Amino acid sequence: MHQTCVLPAWCSPSSSPSGRPRAASHSDKKRLDAMAATAAIPARPCIALRRRRIYRTHCLATMASSPQSLSTAINKPQQAQRAAVLAIGTANPANCVPQDEYVDWYFRVTKSDHLTKLKAKMKRICYNSGIKQRYFYHTEDTIRDHPEFIDSALPSLGARQAILASAVPELTAAAATRAIAEWGRPAGDVTHLVFATSSDAHMPGADLRLASLLGLRSSVQRTMVYFHGCSSGSAALRVAKDIAENNRSARVLVACAELTVNFFREAHEDRPETLIMQSLFGDGAGAIILGAVATGGRPADSVVERPLFELVSASQTLIPDTEDAAAGQLADGGLVFRPSPRMPGLLRQLIEQYLVEAVAPLGLGGRWNDLFWAVHPGGPAILDSVEAALALAPGKLAASRRVLREYGNMSGVSVIFVLDELRRRRGELAGGFGVMLGLGPGFTIETMVLRAASGAKRKAL
């Protein structure tokens, strides 16, 4: 059942007299353009939201604290620069396992073939997963060399982290090299690095080793975003957006990598979450170059760079009382993560309310089918829930479903793959608005409003 978000009239979504979302008119589009150019949002959540303990942080071009100051902000543009995606690169390890072979492989290498009920259950889950194949850094040899990975009585964190120390930065370097090549400028022009991972837990972190592998300048400003789980890519982009918009000529490399060797383990009757993790998750790395552009245009100081998506606004929301809905910790046996079976239901019940709030200042709320979508492909039930809650037309989540099918759930990396997929798609993206949704521990929702630059369409053709 939907809970209605009580918002002040000035931030209510537009709707028809029947209450259904109405199609955007030409004047709507002009108004959206004007509002998006000077996006504004209340500095504090409205009273109704504060009462319901909805914690939100915003990262927007302009901040306003009342309807009056909102309209002032819209009428008087204060921001000429907005962060934009200038290039995207992705990478996966070489070991590709078809999903229809995975369960036999998994129970054989974990020496668990005698657990026939669990094997049958996992076959059903894998069949229903919508996944065709997944990529893994680890192979059968890795498991043979590390019997502690499949014996929970033995400590294995150190051995897992020893592998990840080089595997995470190396896979990320492959993705970043592709992004930098597309960007067209030398790696030494990167001024900031934001690196997100829940796999590697070293100090100094994978950011330092990545900087060295890529030949970034020693003065590059590094920030690690650790253990944001499946919202890590979105969180890193939110942080990078702030950096790009507040540091003149900044060029930010956003990097994200997740490898499942951190939690590969044998099935067990007492750990139902293990079957879910082993059925859905795969390895990948993604990289994005961000820079600030004049709104609707090219970066001011370059003729080479071409924006793909402008990052119009970003916000993070914690759903109250869900701290156990997606929780984990590093333990002797590696990362233990428990996605709650409640997640799809929570999304179906609440996502529209949070989206209305997140995009209200842009006047985009309610007309969900007018937007393009980059939703974290956490599993088919996650995507089905978002699709049903927003009454999205078939195909609106095609990019997310394709990434889930071709790679599985790569945690926080997935949204970078979805963005890459979106910019490759032919269609009417150019100049259109979209929403990127990251979902992570907490249960945290990261929302970013995007605008596809005209280059996104040109690139696809």
Ligand SMILES: CC(C)(COP(=O)(O)OP(=O)(O)OC[C@H]1O[C@@H](n2cnc3c(N)ncnc32)[C@H](O)[C@@H]1OP(=O)(O)O)[C@@H](O)C(=O)NCCC(=O)NCCSC(=O)CC(=O)O
């Ligand atoms: C896993 C599924 C593909 C399985 O779909 P099915 O069609 O086979 O049917 P189903 O949903 O009834 O589930 C089959 C069996 O798995 C169990 N099951 C389902 N979800 C579970 C979970 N999270 N933990 C433990 N068990 C779970 C069910 O109880 C059932 O058990 P039984 O058969 O015994 O009754 C789907 O449920 C799905 O997409 N779930 C969402 C997965 C998810 O939470 N992804 C987000 C991961 S975290 C993430 O991405 C972000 C982050 O937080 O960092």
